[in-house]
Amino acid sequence: MNTCLQSAIASLEPELLQMGDGGEGVRALQQALQALSIYNQTIDGYFGLETQQAVRQLQLLLDLEVTEVFDTATWYGLSFWSDAIPSQGTTTRPQSTPSRRFNLGFFGHLRRAS
Secondary structure (H helix, E strand, O other): OOHHHHHHHHOOOOOOEOOOOEOHHHHHHHHHHHHOOOOOOOOOOEOOHHHHHHHHHHHHHOOOOOOOOEOHHHHHHHHHHHOOOOOOOOOOOOOOOHHHOOOOHHHHHHOOOO
16 A cells, blocks of 8 residues: 555544544545545645545545545545555556445445435
């Protein structure tokens, strides 16, 4: 796994982060999203529109309910999905196609029924 990504995920907690929040948790989230090439803005520790849209993109890639909030299901998905990223070379943005989406396994129950 990418060292920057690994470090950012290690400092993330399964806490609720949402629009208007700020601090080290948001900074770690932004670093993880940036390491995955999902967030390309300045890491400022503020959960604004750009961070919200990056979380939305992550939730789509993980095939989670799109809440635009970094919640426990998104934390689990990010933690497990990032383990599958090769540690050598650059991290490329995964394609949002069903064949490349993260399989949640037993975490699938965290997704709300449509």
